[in-house]
Amino acid sequence: MVLALLIIINTTFKWIVIAQHNLTPYGTATQSSWLDGGIGHAQFAIQPPISNAFSMTICTHTNLSDKPAWWMFQFSFGSAFITEVQIYYRHGAAYRMDGFKLYVTNTSTVPPDGYLCYEDPDPGFPNITQTIPCFQFGKYVIYYDTKGDGTYGPLVELCYVAIYGCPRGMWGPNCNNACSSLCVNQHCHPGNGSCVYGCDPQQCLYTKCNIYTGACTKGCANGWEGQYCLCTRCRYIF
Ligand SMILES: *[C@@H]1O[C@H](CO)[C@@H](O)[C@H](O)[C@H]1NC(C)=O
Ligand SMILES: *[C@@H]1O[C@H](CO)[C@@H](O)[C@H](O)[C@H]1NC(C)=O
Numbered sequence: 177m178v179l180a181l182l183i184i185i186n187t188t189f190k191w192i193v194i195a196q197h198n199l200t201p202y203g204t205a206t207q208s209s210w211l212d213g214g215i216g217h218a219q220f221a222i223q224p225p226i227s228n229a230f231s232m233t234i235c236t237h238t239n240l241s242d243k244p245a246w247w248m249f250q251f252s253f254g255s256a257f258i259t260e261v262q263i264y265y266r267h268g269a270a271y272r273m274d275g276f277k278l279y280v281t282n283t284s285t286v287p288p289d290g291y292l293c294y295e296d297p298d299p300g301f302p303n304i305t306q307t308i309p310c311f312q313f314g315k316y317v318i319y320y321d322t323k324g325d326g327t328y329g330p331l332v333e334l335c336y337v338a339i340y341g342c343p344r345g346m347w348g349p350n351c352n353n354a355c356s357s358l359c360v361n362q363h364c365h366p367g368n369g370s371c372v373y374g375c376d377p378q379q380c381l382y383t384k385c386n387i388y389t390g391a392c393t394k395g396c397a398n399g400w401e402g403q404y405c406l407c408t409r410c411r412y413i414f
């Protein structure tokens with residue numbers, strides 16, 4: 177029964193298993209411009225429905241001849257460890273997202289100054305539904321386009337965006353496990369809790385520590401005590 181359920185989850189909702197939490201409910205969106213009349217707001221891309229169906233009240237829409245055109249998401253809680261980004265673009269309008277780029281950054285600078293997760297390659301138009309893996313730590317996710325539509329220039333018409341990952345220092349399917357404080361910079365992979373930059377072995381014997389917990393696996397270096405070898409007189413601390 178459990179196995180059957182796992183198989184169903186694995187085949188039907190694979191992204192749920194690997195992708196962690198959708199973080200777009202926890203933040204705000206902005207964009208480069210609006211069409212006259214003030215519709216097609218940036219935040220429509222982080223509100224349901226989750227589909228490619230287009231209308232000016234459920235998808236974003238930047239102004240005509242706005243170059244570059246961009247859409248930016250900022251996490252309300254600061255930084256996140258992102259695993260992947262899912263994009264639902266306007267149905268039938270792949271030519272308008274031609275050449276788009278997706279970035280994760282630490283600043284709201286445009287052109288984006290950060291990590292380029294993906295650039296739509298030539299030739300051909302991109303899929304209107306994109307799942308882009310991007311293992312990055314950052315504060316902003318930016319959809320950026322300088323090419324797009326041959327007539328109107330780039331247009332951003334995002335109907336839904338999901339950004340999977342966990343807030344800084346957390347991991348697990350619901351992001352409610354804390355990364356070990358012994359992970360370097362307290363960074364761990366959202367999917368499995370292992371330290372991204374390794375564990376801090378400074379006080380460990382033979383500098384050996386557990387990549388998940390940071391606990392010293394071979395005991396402590398001379399003078400240090402406790403599971404994590406962080407104290408010299410542990411009884412006063414624990
Ligand atoms: C949209 O762009 C047009 C020029 O293409 C400009 O005249 C208009 O003011 C812009 N509208 C807004 C809301 O920025
Ligand atoms: C953002 O800054 C953090 C901390 O300095 C760094 O680890 C991370 O790689 C940066 N992210 C990007 C996308 O540049």
Ligand SMILES: *[C@@H]1O[C@H](CO)[C@@H](O)[C@H](O)[C@H]1NC(C)=O
Pocket residue numbers: 303
């Ligand atoms: C486009 O989407 C289809 C169906 O989801 C997939 O099979 C194909 O590999 C995708 N193509 C690209 C270039 O991403």
Ligand SMILES: *[C@@H]1O[C@H](CO)[C@@H](O)[C@H](O)[C@H]1NC(C)=O
Pocket residue numbers: 365367368369370387
């Ligand atoms: C944890 O997940 C990350 C990202 O998928 C992977 O690179 C890493 O090897 C995993 N760590 C372990 C110990 O499985």
